[in-house]
Amino acid sequence: MNKEPRLNKESMKNLNKCRVLGVLDDGAASLSQGALAHLAQAQLVIGGSRTLQLLAQDISPQAEQRDLTGTLSQVPEWIRAALDEGRRVVVLATGDPLCHGIAAYLASRLCVEVIEVLPNVSTLQLACARLCLPWQDMRFVSVHSGDAGEWVVGSAPSHGLYGLLRDLRLYDRLAVLTSPANSPDRIARMLVSEGLDNDWEMAVVERLCQPQERVVSGFSIEAATQMRFAELNVVVLWRSTLRVSPVLFGLPDASFAQRHPEKGLITKNEVRAVSLARLQLRQNSVVWDIGAGSGSVGLEAARLCAQGHVYAIEKNADDCANVLQNRRAMGISNHSLVHGKAPEGLADWADPNAVFIGGSAGELAALIGLVLQRLRPGGWLVMNFVTLENMATAVETVKTLSANWDVVQLQASRSQPILQMHRMAAENPVWIVCAQASPAATTPEFEVTHV
Secondary structure, three states: OOOOOOOOHHHHHOOOOEEEEEEOOOHHHHOOHHHHHHHHHOOEEEEOHHHHHHOHHHOOOOOEEEEOOOOHHHHHHHHHHHHHOOOOEEEEEEOOOOOOOHHHHHHOOOOHHHEEEEOOOOHHHHHHHHOOOOOOOOEEEEOOOOOOOOOOOOOOOOOOOHHHHHHHHHOOEEEEEOOOOOOHHHHHHHHHHOOOOOOEEEEEEEOOOOOOOEEEEEEOHHHHOOOOOOOOEEEEEEEOOOOOOOOOOOOOHHHOOOOOOOOOOOOOHHHHHHHHHHOOOOOOOEEEEEOOOOOHHHHHHHHHOOOOEEEEEEOOHHHHHHHHHHHHHHOOOOEEEEEOOOOOOHHHOOOOOEEEEOOOOOOHHHHHHHHHHHOOOOOEEEEEEOOHHHHHHHHHHHHHOOOEEEEEEEOOEEEEEEOOEEEEEEOOOEEEEEEEOOOOOOOOOOOEEEO
């Protein structure tokens, strides 16, 4: 929001304002007398083509009308210029302009004192009312975004249905503002592809406040994948099965599908715990998992970063299959997997807050250099090694790049039965090398911590 000075009360009384009116599809019948008066007196009326048509009889013939369809970025300047000329401006919005509406967008680009919002009932509220569903604990979602096509498992945050799927993992009831592209049948197909179709029930409310209004419910998610609805609709989803709160951190090794040469290609529980701690994750962190193996580190990171995303890459096809199996079993959607060899494809990923390297396929030095360039300020690179040679390469590389770094040597022992007693069996030692790009470009002393 612009840091403009606040106006005093006396100035605000005489201030010419832009009125943002919430409109429903019954047109003028949905507006208060005050809103209708503002509309009748407006000299510039801005709205989508549908709302302008709905209220055509209530707009002064002398008023200028501008269709904002496809020109949203120009609207703040239209308003600013008209107000500077002393003209009365009205913007027509749908429902509650501050619930996934235009009012928040305008407030972030104009001085808030020049905006007055006259809200209406949100279409999401109306849909809940038609179904007699309380909405105080409902998650409101909008999928009004560019058409990114059908949902593909593992899609990145740029997909228009990504936020909805994330919320389906976190909430029990959702009301969704759809779009012609992201329609109820597409949403249903996403639920099926993610294995969630038996966990949810759906209802669709069409053409709210119009003579053809219709409430459709009592169908399965599978059936909805082939159903068609009017373009103006709201989807309501509620859980039919109890949502289980998952373990976020410290899953046992046996809970992951993995290849089993010798002891298994997986970052062991104890090493995984320390590595995740050193990544310094936040709820919205973007994480890279390079050399994903069974996916254990990246998948636990995805659970810890519920508002973030994990990008993973693995060159072994069998390991990739295990990652996908583990991801589905854990009910994780904020995770994308590439079958390939890093650094191929990394240029397309969002800059990370944290990077884990579990395998480098001979490209270790180059990967470290690339990661330290791409890490966001304050981000950490964490690497696991079981060989002296790779550990030495990593240390020499981070020293050459003047990064801040340290090394932890971790060797865990686990109890094993022997006759009627137990003994401690040692796991292989692992070196955890952690590095952070240093703005000061200083090289710290070599440090190894034994745990």
